Amino acid sequence: MLLKELCQINGVSGNEKRVRDFILERIQDKVDSWQMDKIGNLVVKKKPSSSDQPIVLLCAHMDEVGLFITEITADGYLKFQPVGGIDPQILVSKPVSIGSIQGVIGTKAIHLQRKEERKQILNFEELYIDIGANTKEEAEKEVKIGDYAFFNSHFEIIGQDYLKAKALDDRIGCALIMEILDSSFACGIIAAFTVQEEIGLRGSKVISNYVQPDFAIIVEATRAADIEEENEEAWSVELSKGPACSLMDSATIYQSRLIQKVSNIARNHHIPLQFRKSTAAANDAGNIHKGGTGVPTITLSVPCRNIHSMSSVICKTDYEYCLSLLRLILQGGFINAESEYP
Amino acid sequence: MPNRNILDYHVLKLLAQTYGPSGNERQVAEFISQQVGSYVQDIRSDALGNLLIRKPGTGKKILIACHMDEIGVIITSIGEEGYLYFAPVGGVKSSDLLAKRVQFQNKRIGVVSQEKNTVDEEKTSGKYFIDIGVNSQEEAGKIVREGDMAVLVGDYQETADHILSKALDDRIGCFIAVEMIKQLHSEQDLYFAFTAQEEVGSRGAKTIVHGIEPDLALILDTTLSFDSPKEKNRTSLNRGAAIKVMDRTIVVSPRIKNWMADAASQNDISFQWEIITTGGTDSGPIHLTGRGIPTGGIAIPVRYLHTGNEIAAKHDILSAFLLLAVLLNQPFTNL
Numbered sequence: 312m313l314l315k316e317l318c319q320i321n322g323v324s325g326n327e328k329r330v331r332d333f334i335l336e337r338i339q340d341k342v343d344s345w346q347m348d349k350i351g352n353l354v355v356k357k358k359p360s361s362s363d364q365p366i367v368l369l370c371a372h373m374d375e376v377g378l379f380i381t382e383i384t385a386d387g388y389l390k391f392q393p394v395g396g397i398d399p400q401i402l403v404s405k406p407v408s409i410g411s412i413q414g415v416i417g418t419k420a421i422h423l424q425r426k427e428e429r430k431q432i433l434n435f436e437e438l439y440i441d442i443g444a445n446t447k448e449e450a451e452k453e454v455k456i457g458d459y460a461f462f463n464s465h466f467e468i469i470g471q472d473y474l475k476a477k478a479l480d481d482r483i484g485c486a487l488i489m490e491i492l493d494s495s496f497a498c499g500i501i502a503a504f505t506v507q508e509e510i511g512l513r514g515s516k517v518i519s520n521y522v523q524p525d526f527a528i529i530v531e532a533t534r535a536a537d538i539e540e541e542n543e544e545a546w547s548v549e550l551s552k553g554p555a556c557s558l559m560d561s562a563t564i565y566q567s568r569l570i571q572k573v574s575n576i577a578r579n580h581h582i583p584l585q586f587r588k589s590t591a592a593a594n595d596a597g598n599i600h601k602g603g604t605g606v607p608t609i610t611l612s613v614p615c616r617n618i619h620s621m622s623s624v625i626c627k628t629d630y631e632y633c634l635s636l637l638r639l640i641l642q643g644g645f646i647n648a649e650s651e652y653p
Numbered sequence: 654m655p656n657r658n659i660l661d662y663h664v665l666k667l668l669a670q671t672y673g674p675s676g677n678e679r680q681v682a683e684f685i686s687q688q689v690g691s692y693v694q695d696i697r698s699d700a701l702g703n704l705l706i707r708k709p710g711t712g713k714k715i716l717i718a719c720h721m722d723e724i725g726v727i728i729t730s731i732g733e734e735g736y737l738y739f740a741p742v743g744g745v746k747s748s749d750l751l752a753k754r755v756q757f758q759n760k761r762i763g764v765v766s767q768e769k770n771t772v773d774e775e776k777t778s779g780k781y782f783i784d785i786g787v788n789s790q791e792e793a794g795k796i797v798r799e800g801d802m803a804v805l806v807g808d809y810q811e812t813a814d815h816i817l818s819k820a821l822d823d824r825i826g827c828f829i830a831v832e833m834i835k836q837l838h839s840e841q842d843l844y845f846a847f848t849a850q851e852e853v854g855s856r857g858a859k860t861i862v863h864g865i866e867p868d869l870a871l872i873l874d875t876t877l878s879f880d881s882p883k884e885k886n887r888t889s890l891n892r893g894a895a896i897k898v899m900d901r902t903i904v905v906s907p908r909i910k911n912w913m914a915d916a917a918s919q920n921d922i923s924f925q926w927e928i929i930t931t932g933g934t935d936s937g938p939i940h941l942t943g944r945g946i947p948t949g950g951i952a953i954p955v956r957y958l959h960t961g962n963e964i965a966a967k968h969d970i971l972s973a974f975l976l977l978a979v980l981l982n983q984p985f986t987n988l
Contacts, residue, residue, distance in 0.1 A: 558727060558729060558799060558800040559676075559727050559729075559740065559742070559800070562854075564675055564676035564727075564742070564850060564853060564856075565676075565800070566676065567676075567677070567798075567800045567801065570799075570800045571798075586729070586730070586799040586800065588729040588730045588738070588799075589729070589740075590727065590729065590740035600700075600701070600856075601701070601856055601859040601860055602860075603860065603863055604699040604700060604701075604860050604863050604864070605699045605700030605701035605702075605703070605857075605860040606700055607700050
């Protein structure tokens, strides 16, 4: 399964090479050209069959959140900082790997914690990685400052229709775009697999300097909030209700005429579609829509629980519906080079 | 001082009352196009919704930018009983909107209210919603869709010296630019940029400069007025055009701000300085375009910015207009 293979590759922001190599190997024969830019983005092209067809940019980011080694203590423990948004509470006693070295994240055991400490929220400063070294010298033989640590987490099917993995944000997007590249549509396709999204949309900034499509679709994973503590109205998106179309986030206002077109396509083809009710967070659309003289842009996301953790969960049906919707958008007269503006 | 009546404030009234939250500036753009249609040939739009109007000339290429969008709210979901849940668009907090009226593009008016938490009285942070006077989700869905935006309601009132309205930020800038297009005869090659999405982070300004590469950019925007009853020492109403020195996104070159101040002094136009450490304007992304663009700003002080009840002084608007006119007619050998 393509998504499984993608999720099991380690590629924290700034260290996406293995993901990129995998993607390129799998799609090289299906595209007309490919290039890599100097920040590490992979851009592949499928030419349109005629020059009057629009060029559509599909964009997903290759990087995942992870950890970065900042210090090796005298006792041989590794101190670290997050790369991207990670809640330190989820890290305690989780297995990680640093290259081929195995480690576990430790903190003071509950037996040793004072009463008030048990109520406190953990910070990164109180956590460390234990790689089974006795001294700094011993640890330094295996690890150096600046190395990345990755979550060790298996890809697993849970229930009938759900699956669990690390890095679903945004290997989902990578997988969907790779599947799209299997077919041809009535448009040219540029697929951009970007780097460093999780630390501030940096790869897409570079993409927006030199890629000039007529239309762009960002394919993402988005935080589901269908949990017990929240009222149902506050659930930004829910699993098993289909892909989510963004209305607005902290970097992009999506044009309502485009949102309506996506809704209409979904409705006409009986594809469930939800709107992303939250306006917080951002994705590569923030840069892509401001490229050149502006690019009409939409974001379609697969809802994802426990996002930015080693155990993210998605619904397979949402993935399948997202793929169908993407195909329909690329097939239909959705993206005629329009003179219509917002 | 020249004739105080050279500005047609009826145009400002129509501009300020037009609906145009960030990303939905179309009606403002259409109004501006109609207003200046008989004065210019070259009117363009781009995919962000910016409007670019050129008045060609043989001199320097100068970009005059002001933004069309206003703050507002975006509907994120429609509740079972037809209440509309929303998020702010631009620099406004939901709590500031309580009990205020908002209006959608289709003219429908709603009022902002807040959920009461009857279970836990200490927990008062109920969600904010808009009540448009319907009985069901279905009924609401026929009037408003997810993604639709609404703006604050704030009627226009003109007195002898002041203007009160919603959206003076930055329809005043648009107004000055429109009047300039109508009245000015300049040798310079002028590009008037009416930008989109300034209130959400100057996004239109990022694309508007693409392919123009002006020699100079001048930004017309409003700025915070600090003349509350207990604070009178900073930018205030009725002290003239505010020449931008600094905000969070730009430090104006001393050459440019001094050139502007000298021009004001020599022509008896009253001015003050705009120095703020918060907030940015289109001058931010514009001055960083390409290899960098010399950029200055003229601001009009406004009280109660982003409230729907903004107050500005005609003296400041006229001063800004006159200063811009003088600047656009000067030789640019020193810049």
